[in-house]
Amino acid sequence: MKSCEQIQEDLTRRIQGDCDSLKEKELQEHLAGCPVCQRYWDDLRADDALLRKFTSSCDPVVARIRSQVMDRISQVDLSAQPAVASREFFWVRYAVAAGLILAALLTTAIWVNQNRNDRIVQKKSVPSEIKNNIPNPVAYGTPQPPENLGDRAPLPIVLPVAMYRDTPRNLRGIENLEPPRGMDRPPFYAPKGATNVALGKPVTLSDENPILGEARLVTDGDKNAMEGCFVEMGPFAQSATINLQGEYEIYAILIWHFHLYPRSYRDVVVQVSMDPEFTRPVTLFNNDTDNSLGLGKGTDKHYVDTNEGRLVDAKGNRARFVRLYSNGNNENELNHLIEVEVWGKPAETPAPKPLGGYIPLPLVLPKPIFHGTPPNLRGIPNTEPYSDKPRPAYYVPAGVKNLALNKPVFSSDFDPINGEPERVTDGDKEGTDGSFVELGPFAQHITIDLEAEYSIYAIVVWHYHKEARIYSDVAIQVGADRDFIEAVTLFNSDIDNSLGLGVGTHKGYVEDYQGKLIDGKGTRGRYVRLYSSGNQANDLNHYIEVEVWGKPENPQGDKIANLLKGAE
Missing domain, CATH: 1.10.10 (Arc Repressor Mutant, subunit A)
Incomplete structure (x- = not known):
């Protein structure tokens, strides 16, 4: 082939x-x-x-000149001359013919040039005082460089290969279509240091089962138009939401719907928001002229998708989430996205001031591994709604630290299926293979010995966040002795008392990279015990990391305890 x-x-x-x-x-x-x-x-x-x-369309004059030359050549009768003369002057006859043809071509060229000059429209002279005040022409819909660049620079946008040459002026079924620009898009100027903050970030689609592709293709960095580079969602109105996983100042958003050949998508709306529910969105672009999406009537024009993508000026709005809508195109009712780039910089947020001696918990999170909530987790009873929104700052007294780091851990399963209990306090929260301990089925627990008594203000637990899971009968207790004779229960989701620790009132939750933060309430204790009884995927129990944040109430007494421990 x-x-x-x-x-x-x-x-x-x-x-x-x-x-x-x-x-x-x-x-x-x-x-x-x-x-x-x-x-x-x-x-x-x-x-x-x-x-x-x-x-x-050549002018008849040119054709007439050619005809006259050829007639003149044909009228030359050299056959009447003597044969000897014909042989002697053979070159003369053809030189004459060649000269006539050359003269005809020269005459044609002169005539065409004169005719073209005659048809040029003579421009009227413009007075200098008016000419000096005429602004330079500006292509439709293209941002211009600011007069004073300052700390601004052109965005380093890399375009994919163009799949077609000419942009059509009209597309069947599309009204309010902006005219072709007829030139490359001028540079877009943004503060220096701006990057594509959407690259590799999680994407959630309104169509949970796309016809082609998957959500990750929208931010994978591949802007080519061939099959395998785009996600194809179902008909009618659809949307894609990008979680930037942080607060950014956004300067520009570029969208490539589908540029294999000319298409125009209907009801394109671009919004940014600080929350995933878009309760207070900022609309940056809207060409939904009849409000079919219910987001308000748009005033922007429809446009033809090209390899340049559509650049939307975000005007420095601060946001954590970007949402893009469309409602089919001029060829079919389906919706496509090849790539979306969000150009911005991390928002400069001043560090929170201590509140009466309290500071935000200095928690360092691992990298997220999965994106979105799988459908198989929906509908599980007594489970709190999942949100990938960053957790608000949790305030603790100044001077707290992770007391559990590298402290000894004991397990109810003396022979774990995978890993060792020491992994629970080794500081590795990433969730990859080799970073967790896997305990046997049914109810199991681990106990951390802090080796001294402390005031505990927060406990953070990562069971297993390589995929979304919900663990059953999660309970967390703090005790002054290893047998937990006088234990304080800080968390309990065991609603049927299967652990025998009492009926819990807390809800189950979806594991993710942020871990579960439990309020320690300043409880004093030396031992921390954590229970679980399998998960929705299997009957096994897992622990990646546990952090116990606190500090001694009596620093001098704690120092003496450490000295005594060293003497032993």
Whole structure:
């Protein structure tokens, strides 16, 4: 089977008339299944028709000059001359003919040049005082560089390969279509240091089961238009939401819906928000002129998707989430996204001031591994709603530290299936293989010995966040002795008292990279025990890391305890 490049070479020969019936059939079969080569063939035919039209439109004067020259040559009767003279002056006859032809061509060139100059519209002179005040022309819909660049620079946008050449002025079924720009998009200026903060970030689609592709393709960095580079969502209104996983000042958003060939998407709306529910969104672009999305009537024009993408000025708005809507296109009712880039910088937020000696918990989170909530976790009873919104700052007394780091851990399962209990306090929270301990089925627990008594203000637990899971009968207790004779229960989701610790009133939760933060309430204790009884995926129990944040109430007494421990 020939490649598209070979087929296009055959098409070029075909337009020149060099093509047999067998090759003609092969070309037709390929064109029927390849939109790229079909458009190449359409362009070839259009160019050929233009050349033929130009040739046929030559002025009759030119044709008349040619005719007179040829008549003059044909009237020269050299046959009446003697044969010897004809042989002697053979070169003279052809020199005369060549001279006449050359004179005709020169006359034609002079006439065409004069005729072209006569048809040029003479521009009226513009007075200098008016000419000096005429602004430079500005292409439609393109941002211009600020007069004083300061700390601004052009965004380093890298464009994919163009899949077609000319942008159509009209598309069937699309009204309010902006005209083609007719030139490359000028640079867009933004503060220096701006980057694509959407690259690799999680994406949630309104269509949970896309027809083609998957949500991650929207931010994977591949802007090419070929199959495998885009996600295809179902018909009617659909949306994609990007979680930037932090607060950013956003300067520009670039969208590539589908640029394999000219298309215009309906009801395109771009919004940014600080919360995932978009309770107070900022709308940056809206061409939904009839408010079919219910987000308000838009005033922006429809546009044709090209390899340049659509650049939307975000005007420095601060946001954590970006949402993009569309409602089919001029060719079908489906919705496509190849890539979305969000150019910005982390928002400069001043560090929170201590509140009466309290500071935000200095928690360092691992990298997120999964994105979104799988459908199989929905509908599980007594489970709190999941949100990937960053957890608000949790305030603790100044001077707290992770007391559990590298402290001894004991397990109810003396022979864990995978890993060792020491992994629970080794400081590795990433959740990859080799970072967790896997205990046997049914109810199990681990106990951390802090090796001294402390006031505990927060406990953070990571069971297993390589995938979304909900663990059953999670309970957390603090005790002054290893047997937990006088234990204080800080958390309990065991609603049927299967652990025998009492009926819990807390809800289950979805594990993710942020871990579960439990208020320690300043409880004093030396031992921390954590229970669980399997999860929705299997009956096993897992622990990646546990952090216990606190400090001694009597620093001098704690120092003496440490000295005594060293003496032992």
